[in-house]
Amino acid sequence: MTRSDVRLLPIVVGVWIAALVAVFCPPITWWMAGGCLLGVLVVLVGTRRRRAATGAGLAIVTFTAMTAVLVTVSLALPGRTQAIESGGRVVEVVAGVTSSASVGQDGRLWFDAQTVSIGVRDQPRSVSVPVRIGVEPGDGFDLGAEIRVVGEAEATDAGERSVLVVYASETEILQPAGGVFGVAAGLREAFVARAARLPEPGAGLLPGLAVGDTRAVPAELNDDMRSTGLSHLTAVSGANCAIVVGATFWLAALCGCRRGLRVALAAVALSGFVILVTPEPSVIRAAVLAGIAMVTVLIGRPRAGAGMLALGVTGILIADPWLAATPGFALSAAASAALILFAPPLGRGLGRVLPAPLALAIAVPLSAQLVCGPIIALFAEQQSLIGVVANLLAAPAAPVATVVGMLACLAAPIPPLADLLAASAWLPSAWIATTATTAAQLPMAQILLPAGIPSALLVAVVSAAIGVVVLRRTTVVSGRPPFWVRWVRRCSAAVLIIVAGVGAGQALLDGPLATLRTPEGWAIAACDVGQGDALVVRSDGEIALIDTGPDPAALEACLRSLGVDQIDLLVLTHFDLDHVGGLEAVQGRVGEVLHGPPSEQADQRSLDRLESGGALLHDATAGLRGILGDAEWRVLWPQRGSVAFPGGNDASVVVEFDGGGVPRSLFLGDLSAAPQRMLMRTAHLAGGYAVVKVAHHGSADQDPGLYESVHATLAIFSAGVDNDYGHPRDETLELLSATGAHLLRTDRQGRLLIGAESGELRVWTESSVGAPG
Structure with missing residues (x-):
């Protein structure tokens, strides 16, 4: 690397820093802009020697570019501030779709949009800001379409590009995508349907590889792609754009085209690819950066490419400073x-x-x-x-799947040709899917x-x-x-x-050797899975798991350390992500499932996946009983057919275990104070409990009477380190301490293990060993 390679680096660094400061601290943007302009004047006045002219020119360009970024943010602030006022309310939004749609972990279809108007129903105000919208899965939400949605709006944090996140309850397509966008949407839909007729693995992945449509990618494969560093192949990233540029450049060279014509043809092919996969901002950025990189490498002038890349990054940040974050x-x-x-x-x-x-x-x-x-x-x-190895194994197949799949998409008007090309692209797609699945399972x-x-x-x-x-x-x-x-x-x-x-x-x-670090005498384990619940109960070799935490990898590591392979009883207290996000870790190895009332389609899909893996499902309501090894379990909450608490935190499944080597224990899910009070009236909680899992990670919404009634010896708080909610709250810690409970916290002590020996409780943590009594 030479000096010429990095001479434009100060411009990029300065612009990036200015953008970060501006989007996170908007009130000071005008002051910063004034400081940058003052810097330009100081440099102009202080430059008197010719040999300093180059450095002065670079400083002037840097300060000017920083000023441009700051002005861009300042001009956008009034509209963003007006839109933020809608946060926390039900609003009506008319907007144009600006990105492709993808299915989120909640089962909704998510996409970006630029608002035309926003406000309470029938009282919209004209304002143009970027928002993120989640709708129930459906057709028509293509780039270029104009839609109207009604739903709850939530303001985003400082630094995020989208001003609001809208959870739509009503949707309407006011105007479908038209022109080239409409044609591209039709081609993509036909290609996705054609790919769906091919066998797995590979069928759902093919549209993602070819045109960036990931709606059909199975959730398990998507996680495997992410963990093996292959997810960029389906994200219409620089890799996809580079493949298109490289393939076009190579084909043009085979035809004897001169270098200038090869570059021109590569640019045309890249433009067509961007339109086909939806020219959303992320795709355009990837195309610009990858196009610069590939062309400069292919023409043998990478040093020129460094400068072009620096200018490209600078221009993109000036146009959209929020990208810096x-x-x-x-x-x-x-x-x-x-x-x-x-x-x-x-x-x-x-x-x-x-x-x-x-x-x-x-x-x-x-x-x-x-x-x-x-x-x-x-x-x-x-x-x-394993990312480098996985990418190396997938490298020969990725260009074939992308190029041939794209040709299959374009050939949709000629079905026999489209079928042949899609079948040809399926084989490399299946290879990539198998590579991801196999590599993700490696130690x-x-x-x-x-x-x-x-x-x-x-x-x-x-x-x-x-x-x-x-x-x-x-x-x-x-x-x-x-x-x-x-x-x-x-x-x-x-x-x-x-x-x-x-x-x-x-x-x-x-x-x-994972199990060597685990004591033999444990009966209850609280896994350290961050901000979420995942608790294990063991009796006579049988295992119950209460919730799965937010992350499959963290749950899998905990279960492996405990020597747990099969889950005899899975209790899903409710369907928030911090309680069911780790379901993939136990998919296919669950015997029975107790679950709370599902409230959304995504909840039912989670249950369907468990059932397809061989699990037997039960609606958990008060009075349901069963056996785990030599221990007995009993469901205490929710009440059957409850109208007051139909779903969510307050309908969390509350279950107790007792006997068979398991200390009498109570697991309260995420109940708030109101259902806790009703629980005391409907369930027999007298006699005291050895172990209580405190509700909702130790939030402040607790009923003191419940904890005084259960009189726990050990109180478990399952919370993440430095979580955004401040859990467990100080008042809840004081409440449990006042009842005489010994406090155990996963955010402070890591994984917790509890066992009973000679009538006494023993506790093992990742930081200490003790016998509370």
């Missing part, structure tokens, strides 16, 4: 920069020991993984360790790190060490290298040796 844009820019600057030298370094084509094939995903890893660690807790396919700056710095150090080791053989240097070069190489090798050793040890402790 989005992980997707940061990853697109970083991956494009890696392709331009790092893939070639990494390829040369690997080429010393591998054939050139294989070296380049490995260098492309490796460079992207090394550069994007620290950014991912800022926002996500999962780091894929240590991913690791969990707390998202934030410390994790990002750790990943950055490891990534840099890998880069140094690989680049060591890039050039042959005559003589002995300088001391600092030798020192950096030795430190890098030491870092990798330490990481490999720690990783191998952790793999053993989390895998074959």
Whole structure:
């Protein structure tokens, strides 16, 4: 890398910082803009020597670009402020769809839109702001369509591009997508229907690979794609755009076209691809960045590409400063920069020991993984360790599935040809799906790190060490290298040796040796799954799991450490994400399910998946009883046919266990104070409980009389570290302490284990061992 490669870096850094400050602290934007303009004047006045002119010019451009970003944010603030006032109310929104739609974890269809008007019903106000809308699944929500929705609006946090999130209860298509957008939507719908007739695996994935339509991708496969670093293949990311550009460039070269014509044809093909997959902002950004990166690499001028990429990023941030706070844009820019600057030298370094084509094939995903890893660690807790290998295995199939699938989509007016092309694209799609599923099941396919700056710095150090080791053989240097070069190489090798050793040890402790860290005498376990509930009860070798927490990976790790393979009884207290988000971890290995009342279609779909995996479903209502091993269980809540508490937190399943080695225990789900009071009147709670799982993670909405009545010896608070809700609340901790309960918290003590021995309770935590009494 030379000085010319990074001379425009100050512009990008300055603009990015200005954008971040502006979107998170809007009130100071005009002050910052004034400061930037003052900086321009100071540079102009202070520049008197010709040799300083270059640096002065760069400073002037940087300050000017920063001012432009700040002005963009300032001009958008009045409309955004007006829209935010609608937060927390039921509103009527008329808007134009600006993105493709995808199915969320809640079962809704989610898409971005730009409002035309917003306000209470029949009293709309004209305002144009970006919003995020969730509707029940249906057709017609294509880019370019104009819709009217009525639903509850929720204001977003500072820094988010969308001003509001709207949960629609009523929807109407005022005007379907027309023109080229309408044609593209029709082609996509026909292609999705055609792909659905193909067998799995691969059928649902094919539309995602070819045209970015992920509605048919199974939830399990989607998670596997994410954990193996292959999700970018279905996100219409820079990889898809690069495939289209590269394929067109290569075909044009085979036809003998000159370089200028090849570039022009690649640009036309990329434009057509963007229209076909819906030209939403994220697709356009990916197309611009990937197009710059690919063309500059293909024409053999990557250094020019670095400058073009810097200008492209700067222009995009000026047009939409809120992108500075989005992980997707940061990853697109970083991956494009890696392709331009790092893939070639990494390829040369690997080429010393591998054939050139294989070296380049490995260098492309490796460079992207090394550069994007620290950014991912800022926002996500999962780091894929198998991503480079999975991308390498999927690399030969991805271009075929994308290009042939896209041709199948375009050939929809000629059904026989479209069927042939779709069937041809199915095979590489099935290969990618199988790669994701297989790789995700490997030990240590991913690791969990707390998202934030410390994790990002750790990943950055490891990534840099890998880069140094690989680049060591890039050039042959005559003589002995300088001391600092030798020192950096030795430190890098030491870092990798330490990481490999720690990783191998952790793999053993989390895998074959996981149960060695778990005491034998436990009967109740509270898994540390973050902000959510996942509690295990064991009696005579049989297992009950009460809720699954928000994350399948965290639940799977806990169950593995407990030596749990089969769930005899699964209790789903209610269907909030922090209680059912980890269902995938137990799919196919559940015997019976007790569940609260489903209130949305997504709830019923979760139950259907459990039933299809062999589980027997039961509506849990007060009075239902059963046996777990030698222990007895009894459902105390909800009341059958309750009108006052029909669903949600207040209809949480409350269950007690007793006997068979299990201390008398009560699990309160997320009940609030009102149903807690009714529970006391309808259930026999006298006699005291050894263990109580405190309701709703220790929120403040508790009934003191309930906890005085149950008189718990141990009170479990299942909450996440530094959660946004402040759980458990101080007043609830004081309430339980006043009843004489010994407080146990997963956010402070990690996984909790409770057992009974000689009439006494024993508690094991990840930080201490004790016998409360």
